[in-house]
Amino acid sequence: MDSTETKLAILQSHVPDSSPDQLLDILVSCDGDVDLALSLLGVRKRKSAGEGAGLGHQTTLRKFLKTESNSDQLERALSRKGQTVHLYDPKDVEALLPCTLHLNILPPKLADDLLKFLLKDSEGWAQNRFHMFDRACASGHTTAVYTSSESVRESGASYNGAVSKTIRPFDDTMKQSRDIVEKVVNREIKRRGLAKYQYPGPWSSDVAVCNRYNGGGDSVGYHSDQMTHIGPHSVIASLSLGPTREFRLKHRHHRDRAPVSIHVPHNSMVIMHAGCQEEYKHSLIPTARPLSPHPISGVTRLNVTYRMYLDDFKIDKVPKCDCNRVMILRTTVDPSMNYKYIWQCGDSYQGGQGCSKLIYPKFSENDTPKSPDHHTTPPIKLSPVKSPD
Secondary structure (H helix, E strand, C coil), X not given: CCCHHHHHHHHHHHCCCCCHHHHHHHHHHCCCCHHHHHHHCCCCECCCXXXXXXXXXXXXXXXHCCCCCHHHHHHHHHCCCCCCEEECCHHHHHHHXXXXXXXXXXXXXXXXXXXXXXXXXXXXCEEEEEEECCEEEEEEEEEEEEECCHHHHHHCXXXXXXXXXXXXXXXXXXXHHHHHHHXXXXXXXXXXXXXXXXXXXXXXXXXXXXXXXXXXXXXXXEEXXXXXXXXXXXXXXXXXXXXXXXXXXXXXXXXCCCCEEEEECCCEEEEECCCHHHHEEEEECCCCCCCCCECCCECEEEEEEEECCCHHHCXXXXXXXXXXXXXXXXXXXXXXXXXXXXXXXXXXXXXXXCCCCEECCCCCCCCCCCCCCCCXXXXXXXXXXXXXX
């Protein structure tokens, strides 16, 4: 019987553009069956009468479905209720989700230096603690908030109704990485156009929420990121460092759609574009399968989510509920399946009874939010794209 290394070498010879981590994930999902793995990758034997007939190369779902239209691909892939769609190729990700995948986003040395810094600094991170249904809960990973903004460090930031002032400063590697991320995000926003209510100026990140996952058992459940400080139709850039993991998304309102897993290797970035938080929940799923260790971090994955805190949504401007807690901005769904923005009490997440205060904000397309306090670049002029009211 061939060893795992031999099987991976066979797969690599036919799909040289795929990483070993991605191929190992596919091989494990096929119970070590190389032929089945090649079939899932779309590799087919070429028709030839000669003895040396080989196998054709197939590296992406997009190529495998090249005879179908994009709408047919989307409908066929997402209609398989209960069957997860696995994506590895950036063009497949963009075809199915309000996301873009970017591989090898940072220069290799910078990616390694950032990983080394976060590995050391994350030794002091803590789990998120909150209450749900009168039970005390803790996140399945550790986390910390970093910022380059002095005003954010002084005033703090809120999550689940609680205000935290334990915010760390960006180091040089985070700043250098942020500068590269900003260029890519702004290029993508300009290419895709603006959504309704989306901030129209250049995207710049002054805050990063960082997460550490110590092996395949560490995870985070399905959730949509709260929009309390980032506003409606926000953009979040999620940078992955360390071993490959599955970043899985499912539609919040159409539960008959199949979940979609993006396999995110070291030094890759998923941009969750405008509408992703409103329409999807995302997670990092746990896995019992052995992870392919990274040379620096082993099986530990670090994640940096760069965000743009808008001045109009800074903590001193966010509404407070009757419990005197900072309210949470999120969305709810009306009977016609359109999402509505809502400010909601967060006291129950902190073990309190909560109050019934709700605020339905009236965002205007013409009254765009102000940019972060450090931003002086004039807005990009783009035509807004219609989205649900």
